[in-house]
Amino acid sequence: MYKIINGESSTILKTYPDNHFDSIVTDPPSDYYVYFYLREDNTPYYVGKGKGYRDNSEQHTIKPPKDKSRIVRPFDKITEEKALSMEIWFIWKYGRIDLGTGILRNKTDGGDGVSGYKYSKEQNKANSERQKGKKRGPSPLRGRTTKRKGIKQENTPEQRENHRKAMEKRREKPTWNKGLDSTDPRIIKMKETKKKNPQIPWNKGLKGSTG
Numbered sequence: 001m002y003k004i005i006n007g008e009s010s011t012i013l014k015t016y017p018d019n020h021f022d023s024i025v026t027d028p029p030s031d032y033y034v035y036f037y038l039r040e041d042n043t044p045y046y047v048g049k050g051k052g053y054r055d056n057s058e059q060h061t062i063k064p065p066k067d068k069s070r071i072v073r074p075f076d077k078i079t080e081e082k083a084l085s086m087e088i089w090f091i092w093k094y095g096r097i098d099l100g101t102g103i104l105r106n107k108t109d110g111g112d113g114v115s116g117y118k119y120s121k122e123q124n125k126a127n128s129e130r131q132k133g134k135k136r137g138p139s140p141l142r143g144r145t146t147k148r149k150g151i152k153q154e155n156t157p158e159q160r161e162n163h164r165k166a167m168e169k170r171r172e173k174p175t176w177n178k179g180l181d182s183t184d185p186r187i188i189k190m191k192e193t194k195k196k197n198p199q200i201p202w203n204k205g206l207k208g209s210t211g
Contacts, residue, residue, distance in 0.1 A: 032083040038070040047090045049083035062105050084111045
């Protein structure tokens with residue numbers, strides 16, 4: 001049984017050990033679910049447990065299908081414990097490609113996504129070793145000034161030249177009221193508008209203000 005169609009997940013889960021299938025129905029509703037990423041032939045290529053918009057996240061190592069109709073939640077509003085147990089069971093049922101046991105792209109046997117889970121020193125060291133040698137793209141913050149942290153990064157020569165040209169162009173452009181005297185209709189109109197709509201300082205009347 002490989003295809004997730006016509007409620008087949010429920011049929012498969014009836015063989016779930018220790019009568020967990022019946023307890024899923026009677027458990028109080030929760031926020032967790034089990035989700036599948038399906039191929040175009042409706043066979044699953046990834047199984048996971050999630051909460052909120054986890055199944056639509058692009059942060060996965062295994063990317064979700066572009067066609068959102070191929071992201072399904074056969075079991076929704078279940079406890080995290082049941083979701084993790086079902087994730088493990090479905091991965092075992094369908095098997096993993098990397099182990100040569102089935103059709104899923106999952107890299108683990110499931111059950112490793114517990115909320116608030118803290119990795120051990122050994123796990124962190126293993127993850128660090130796996131990341132060594134991997135090429136990373138340039139930081140999106142490169143060339144910017146991070147004032148909050150007090151880190152000032154130098155702009156490139158090209159950025160400095162573009163800034164200089166922009167400032168020169170700005171200086172060459174005269175202000176709209178340059179050369180106008182107080183009898184000009186535009187100046188008179190501006191003064192009348194200010195009289196009709198005087199600007200009140202935001203701190204007027206506040207204790208300690210001079211306004």
